[in-house]
Amino acid sequence: MNTTQEKPYAVGMDIGGTNTVFGIVNARGEILGSDAIKTRDYEKIEDYIDAICEHLKPLIESVGGTDKIRGMGVGAPNGNFYRGTIEHAPNLRWKGVIPLAQMLQDKLGFPVALTNDANAAAIGEMTYGAAKGMKHFIMITLGTGVGSGIVIDGKMVYGKDGFAGELGHVIVHENGRSCGCGRKGCLEAYCSATGIARTAKEIMETTDKPSLLREIPIDSLTSKDLYDAAVKGDAVALDIFRQTGELLGKAFANFVVFSSPEAIILFGGLAKAGDYIFKPIEEAMEANMLNIFKGKTKLLASAMKDTDAAVLGASALGWEA
Amino acid sequence: MNTTQEKPYAVGMDIGGTNTVFGIVNARGEILGSDAIKTRDYEKIEDYIDAICEHLKPLIESVGGTDKIRGMGVGAPNGNFYRGTIEHAPNLRWKGVIPLAQMLQDKLGFPVALTNDANAAAIGEMTYGAAKGMKHFIMITLGTGVGSGIVIDGKMVYGKDGFAGELGHVIVHENGRSCGCGRKGCLEAYCSATGIARTAKEIMETTDKPSLLREIPIDSLTSKDLYDAAVKGDAVALDIFRQTGELLGKAFANFVVFSSPEAIILFGGLAKAGDYIFKPIEEAMEANMLNIFKGKTKLLASAMKDTDAAVLGASALGWEA
Numbered sequence: 001m002n003t004t005q006e007k008p009y010a011v012g013m014d015i016g017g018t019n020t021v022f023g024i025v026n027a028r029g030e031i032l033g034s035d036a037i038k039t040r041d042y043e044k045i046e047d048y049i050d051a052i053c054e055h056l057k058p059l060i061e062s063v064g065g066t067d068k069i070r071g072m073g074v075g076a077p078n079g080n081f082y083r084g085t086i087e088h089a090p091n092l093r094w095k096g097v098i099p100l101a102q103m104l105q106d107k108l109g110f111p112v113a114l115t116n117d118a119n120a121a122a123i124g125e126m127t128y129g130a131a132k133g134m135k136h137f138i139m140i141t142l143g144t145g146v147g148s149g150i151v152i153d154g155k156m157v158y159g160k161d162g163f164a165g166e167l168g169h170v171i172v173h174e175n176g177r178s179c180g181c182g183r184k185g186c187l188e189a190y191c192s193a194t195g196i197a198r199t200a201k202e203i204m205e206t207t208d209k210p211s212l213l214r215e216i217p218i219d220s221l222t223s224k225d226l227y228d229a230a231v232k233g234d235a236v237a238l239d240i241f242r243q244t245g246e247l248l249g250k251a252f253a254n255f256v257v258f259s260s261p262e263a264i265i266l267f268g269g270l271a272k273a274g275d276y277i278f279k280p281i282e283e284a285m286e287a288n289m290l291n292i293f294k295g296k297t298k299l300l301a302s303a304m305k306d307t308d309a310a311v312l313g314a315s316a317l318g319w320e321a
Numbered sequence: 322m323n324t325t326q327e328k329p330y331a332v333g334m335d336i337g338g339t340n341t342v343f344g345i346v347n348a349r350g351e352i353l354g355s356d357a358i359k360t361r362d363y364e365k366i367e368d369y370i371d372a373i374c375e376h377l378k379p380l381i382e383s384v385g386g387t388d389k390i391r392g393m394g395v396g397a398p399n400g401n402f403y404r405g406t407i408e409h410a411p412n413l414r415w416k417g418v419i420p421l422a423q424m425l426q427d428k429l430g431f432p433v434a435l436t437n438d439a440n441a442a443a444i445g446e447m448t449y450g451a452a453k454g455m456k457h458f459i460m461i462t463l464g465t466g467v468g469s470g471i472v473i474d475g476k477m478v479y480g481k482d483g484f485a486g487e488l489g490h491v492i493v494h495e496n497g498r499s500c501g502c503g504r505k506g507c508l509e510a511y512c513s514a515t516g517i518a519r520t521a522k523e524i525m526e527t528t529d530k531p532s533l534l535r536e537i538p539i540d541s542l543t544s545k546d547l548y549d550a551a552v553k554g555d556a557v558a559l560d561i562f563r564q565t566g567e568l569l570g571k572a573f574a575n576f577v578v579f580s581s582p583e584a585i586i587l588f589g590g591l592a593k594a595g596d597y598i599f600k601p602i603e604e605a606m607e608a609n610m611l612n613i614f615k616g617k618t619k620l621l622a623s624a625m626k627d628t629d630a631a632v633l634g635a636s637a638l639g640w641e642a
Contacts, residue, residue, distance in 0.1 A: 078613075087613070136481045150579065152480070157473055159581025160457045161617060166578040169611045171571070181611055250492070257487040258471065258579050260480025290490045290502055292399075292408070296482060 009063050011056065011072035011110075012315025014117060015039060015079075017091035017144070020052065024059050024069075025315035029128035031308055033059045045094045045103070053107050071111040072104065073317025075120030075310060082162035084114045090180065091144075113321035117141070117310070119156055119165065121267050121302075122149025124313025129265075130303035136261045139302075140167065140248075142268035145180070146188040146195075152259055168192070172251055190247050196270070197221045199240050211236035223269030230276045241276045248277075249284025256285075256293050267302035267309065274301075330384050332377065332393035332431075333636025335438060336360060336400075338412035338465070341373065345380050345390075346636035350449035352629055354380045366415045366424070374428050392432040393425065394638025396441030396631060403483035405435045411501070412465075434642035438462070438631070440477055440486065442588050442623070443470025445634025450586075451624035457582045460623075461488065461569075463589035466501070467509040467516075473580055489513070493572055511568050517591070518542045520561050532557035544590030551597045562597045569598075570605025577606075577614050588623035588630065 009032070013022035016039060023034030035055045042048035060066055078089040084101025086092065101114040115123070122139035125131040131139070135154045141147040146168030150157040157164045168188035169181055176185025177198065189195050201218050204211060212229040213221065213236050229237035252264050270277055282299055289297075304312060330353070334343035337360060344355030356376045363369035381387055399410040405422025407413065422435040436444070443460035446452040452460070456475045462468040467489030471478040478485045489509035490502055497506025498519065510516050522539050525532060533550040534542065534557050550558035573585050591598055603620055610618075625633060 152473060152478055153476065155474065157580055159473070160583045161581055161614075163613050164579065164581035166611055166613075169578050170575045171609060174571075183609065183611070250495075254491045254575075255579075257490050258485065258576075259478055260482055260485035262481045288492060288504065290487055290504070292484050292487075293482075 007068055007070040009068050010070050010315045010318030010321075011060075012311040012313065012318060013052070013072065013074045014120065014310030014314050015074065015076040015086075015092070016117075016310075017077070020048075021311055022052065022056060022059075023311040023315070024063055025312060025318075027319075029312055031311060033062055034311060035059060040093060043093060045098055045100075048094075049100075049103050049107060052104070056108070066109050069110045071113065071318040071321030072108065073120065073123075073314040073319075073321060074100065074104070074112060074114040075117040075314040075317075076100065076114055077117060079114045079116040079119075080162040081113070081115040081119065081156070081158050084112070086114070111321040113317045115156070115158075115317060116147065116149075116163075116165075118147030119149040119158075120313040120317060121147075121304075121309060122151055122313075123156060123316040124304055124309060125265055125267070125302060126151060126154075127316035127319075128304065128312055130300045131263065131265055134262050136259060137263045137265055138167070138255055138259065138261050139265050139267060142191060142266060142270040143193060145192050150259060151261075167251070167255060170251060170254070172247060187247065187251050191244055191270075193223070193269070196223070196226070196240060196244055199243055200226075200236070203236050203239055203243075207236075209235050209239075213237060223273060227273045227276060230273070238276070241273065242280045244270070245277050245280025246284040249281040249286075250288050252281065252285045252297075252299075253288035253290070256297050257290055260293065261297060263298040263300050265300045265302055267304070271301045328389055328391040330389050331391050331636045331639030331642075332381075333632040333634065333639060334373070334393065334395045335441065335631030335635050336395065336397040336407075336413070337438075337631075338398070341369075342632055343373065343377060343380075344632040344636070345384055346633060346639075348640075350633055352632060354383055355632060356380060361414060364414060366419055366421075369415075370421075370424050370428060373425070377429070387430050390431045392434065392639040392642030393429065394441065394444075394635040394640075394642060395421065395425070395433060395435040396438040396635040396638075397421065397435055398438060400435045400437040400440075401483040402434070402436040402440065402477070402479050405433070407435070432642040434638045436477070436479075436638060437468065437470075438634075439468030440470040440479075441634040441638060442468075442625070442630060443472055443586075443634075444477060444637040445625055445630060446586055446588070446623060447472060447475075448637035448640075449625065449633055451621045452584065452586055455583050457580060458584045458586055459488070459576055459580065459582050460586050460588060463512060463587060463591040464514060466513050471580060472582075488572070488576060491572060491575070493568060508568070508572050512565055512591075514544070514590070517544070517547070517561060517565055520564055521547075521557070524557050524560055524564075528557075530556050530560075534558060544594060548594045548597060551594070559597070562594060563601045565591070566598050566601025567605040570602040570607075571609050573602065573606045573618075573620075574609035574611070577618050578611055581614060582618060584619040584621050586621045586623055588625070592622045
């Protein structure tokens with residue numbers, strides 16, 4: 001029997017374009033040990049798998065060996081839950097369809113489940129974070145891209161093919177900005193880190209408003225920079241938050257008519273800007289909300305610590321692997 | 322025990338702004354008897370309930386009495402599945418929140434479940450129609466309004482409050498046409514019967530293209546008129562189909578990133594225009610589709626007969642009541 005008592009730990013792993021982070025987690029959501037490798041260092045997927053297993057080994061030994069591990073959950077870009085594969089991920093070196101879950105499982109000897117990173121974040125939030133006890137919510141991850149994980153009736157929405165919940169690629173502006181996906185006007189083209197930098201550039205190039213942001217190279221502009229400037233009353237920073245929030249709020253009003261969630265939960269650097277971003281989102285969301293949904297959907301910040309969220313989120317999937 | 326054998330029939334009822342239709346259905350989806358009353362004839366909800374029960378009585382007797390009825394399903398505008406209520410329906414005379422399911426149940430003596438009309442159509446399609454065997458699909462009803470029923474993992478999506486799936490009220494044009502809901506630019510403002518009539522009016526007023534449609538009073542223009550004109554090569558009719566289809570197709574591409582359905586199923590007069598409407602929808606849908614979903618989502622016409630669909634759809638809910 002695989003009871004939690006006999007197998008009290010799960011492994012969580014998050015694959016990012018730059019770093020791959022993994023850790024051992026107990027049922028209370030405490031990370032007992034973690035490590036990381038550079039994702040880009042491995043040209044061949046086999047070498048990458050070997051490196052993960054090698055780094056995981058001492059962590060697993062420290063909690064009593066593989067017998068103590070219930071399973072492993074992996075959050076990966078373009079991760080497919082049904083098939084345990086990473087499929088055509090633009091940010092990774094391995095092209096085509098990679099059967100990552102199976103490869104890891106064969107080497108590690110315990111079950112491995114895989115999903116995309118935003119879904120892993122949503123599962124983490126539901127298990128350990130702001131969505132505890134919620135049956136219906138939408139997780140929006142604001143980072144290098146804009147991702148989403150949708151939970152309905154307490155279950156992740158994977159859709160027919162395992163790829164449901166790509167809300168960063170809802171088209172919000174016809175013939176709008178080019179998006180990395182090859183189309184135009186996606187939410188991600190405006191509200192991802194690079195999208196926000198583009199907004200900043202547009203504002204600074206088309207106005208002569210003085211701004212602290214003018215001293216920061218546009219490509220290294222972070223949500224933290226925006227926040228710091230906004231606190232000092234910087235008009236450009238405030239305008240960026242307002243424009244970005246308005247777009248998100250309008251998009252969220254459209255998401256609500258789909259699944260009528262209890263909450264929309266924001267994760268990522270931008271979500272830490274507090275009222276600067278939450279106020280404009282809430283205003284636009286309510287102003288554009290269909291009557292029967294008005295005032296019903298909470299807008300929340302993730303309750304997960306940034307550094308732990310990716311590993312915890314993925315580990316939550318490991319319990320069910 | 323309530324086996325199908327002992328209780329082999331369900332009652333289906335559809336409440337429309339004009340007519341209320343009901344019938345007795347067997348497990349194979351055959352309507353054994355049906356009747357209708359005028360919805361607007363009853364100022365007091367109690368009188369309306371009495372009239373329904375009175376008209377249902379002979380139908381129920383004809384199949385062996387209430388003992389033979391498994392349950393009743395009702396499709397109603399602004400119907401709330403969780404609460405069995407009709408809430409603030411703009412097209413009905415009874416204001417506020419009407420506990421219709423409970424009222425009927427008390428009078429009839431068998432379980433009554435209620436949902437909105439588009440959800441009832443989706444359940445009907447899943448039980449008897451084009452979505453048989455599908456786990457993930459979206460039903461779009463194109464009629465006086467634009468409604469939707471979303472099925473994920475074989476289950477209707479009701480959301481937190483029972484009102485999920487109002488895709489007719491996704492905003493597709495910022496500051497677009499006024500919608501009956503009080504906002505602007507909803508899909509319904511373009512693709513409902515009145516929306517399409519507005520498009521027709523716009524085209525005919527802004528161009529001098531000759532058209533058979535110019536002879537039809539705009540308020541009585543039907544999908545059938547459009548189809549008949551299109552068959553004769555009428556440029557205005559073809560243009561209306563193209564514009565309407567393009568809008569629907571773009572909206573559908575955004576719906577697909579949400580739940581990655583196997584199919585989108587169209588119901589209503591417009592869905593009978595065949596390629597005239599399906600072609601432009603499919604083209605716009607695929608042109609605007611995120612890469613990973615391209616070519617994956619079928620666009621289908623409902624397989625339910627118009628006259629039966631409402632009663633059958635609602636009855637399907639009656640089996641689970």
